[in-house]
Amino acid sequence: MAAERVHTTAHHVDVAAPAGVVYGLIADATRWPWYFPPNVHVEQLEFDGRSERLRMWATANGTVRSWTSSRQLFPQDRRITFRQDLPAAPVKSMLGTWIVEELGAQNCKLTLLHDFTVEGDDPAGVAWVEQAVESNSRKELGNLSRIAEQWSRLDELILVFEDSVRVRGGAELVYDFLYQVGQWPERVPHVSRLDVSEDEPGVQVMSMDTTTADGSTHTTESVRVCFPHAGRIVYKQTVTPALMTAHTGEWSVVPDENGVTVTSQHSVVLREENVEAVLGPGATVADARRYVREALGRNSLATLELAKRHAGAAVRML
Numbered sequence: 001m002a003a004e005r006v007h008t009t010a011h012h013v014d015v016a017a018p019a020g021v022v023y024g025l026i027a028d029a030t031r032w033p034w035y036f037p038p039n040v041h042v043e044q045l046e047f048d049g050r051s052e053r054l055r056m057w058a059t060a061n062g063t064v065r066s067w068t069s070s071r072q073l074f075p076q077d078r079r080i081t082f083r084q085d086l087p088a089a090p091v092k093s094m095l096g097t098w099i100v101e102e103l104g105a106q107n108c109k110l111t112l113l114h115d116f117t118v119e120g121d122d123p124a125g126v127a128w129v130e131q132a133v134e135s136n137s138r139k140e141l142g143n144l145s146r147i148a149e150q151w152s153r154l155d156e157l158i159l160v161f162e163d164s165v166r167v168r169g170g171a172e173l174v175y176d177f178l179y180q181v182g183q184w185p186e187r188v189p190h191v192s193r194l195d196v197s198e199d200e201p202g203v204q205v206m207s208m209d210t211t212t213a214d215g216s217t218h219t220t221e222s223v224r225v226c227f228p229h230a231g232r233i234v235y236k237q238t239v240t241p242a243l244m245t246a247h248t249g250e251w252s253v254v255p256d257e258n259g260v261t262v263t264s265q266h267s268v269v270l271r272e273e274n275v276e277a278v279l280g281p282g283a284t285v286a287d288a289r290r291y292v293r294e295a296l297g298r299n300s301l302a303t304l305e306l307a308k309r310h311a312g313a314a315v316r317m318l
Helices: 020-029 028-036 121-147 151-157 171-177 181-187 272-277 287-318
Strands: 007-014 039-047 051-060 063-074 079-086 091-104 109-116 156-166 189-202 203-211 217-227 232-239 242-257 259-270
Touching: 020 028, 020 091, 020 109, 020 121, 020 151, 028 051, 028 109, 028 121, 028 242, 028 259, 039 232, 051 121, 051 217, 063 203, 121 151, 151 156, 151 232, 151 259, 151 287, 156 287, 171 181, 171 217, 171 232, 171 242, 171 259, 171 287, 181 189, 181 203, 232 272, 259 287, 272 287
Parallel strands: none
Antiparallel strands: 007 109, 039 051, 051 063, 063 079, 079 091, 091 109, 156 259, 189 203, 203 217, 217 232, 232 242, 242 259
């Protein structure tokens, strides 16, 4: 049988930001879900300062895919090479390069190259991968360009916080409450509707309506990746409210000798251009930070308290 044909793609974008800033955003892959719309979650498995292995979850053509990649970082050349070690079908092999070329003190060119093969060079499989690479690459480069051009204000636009409660009960009961998200409309008052599917164990795709303090309803769509043995559920909203360009989070359940600590962590990238439209004329990014912190924190704490109550009730019944 003849070897599969290597398919090559190249995507470029000019960015009005320093080359070092753009390289830094690409180099820190664990933050890609903040900047790249298709990326759901990235786990860094190994890192020695120059080489790393990553486990990645991302959407492709409307489905959630996961794979493991190895990367080599060349900061002096502002270049990063990658290869998928365990590709997701129909991909047989996938490798590529990120290249950042300085065009001036405040401008650069970003290039993303892909080389891939498909098992048996199946035409349908090739078309599927070509569509996924084309769509995701354009989304990634376009959004990264927009984020990088706000580099001097990213500290203001990125909001990271967490809330925790202590539970005197079993970690398994708490985790089960957070995992069984399909039951939240009956268990969580601020959730009025929730549809969830789990075609692959531990990967949940959900659509949810939540009611805010002013009585309005927000619809969000999310992908959740569940790690039951680690007591973690990570997620990314793939459809966000107007104030956010990205929202990721994590539920963690950590037992100790005295009970369980349950934590809800949020990472948000604010959409500055929508601040006044949502919060009113004259509203600032600082106002948006307070509003988002209060709204997300209130709902998270309410859910954490309900998980605590659920675990306590189950223990009493036993």
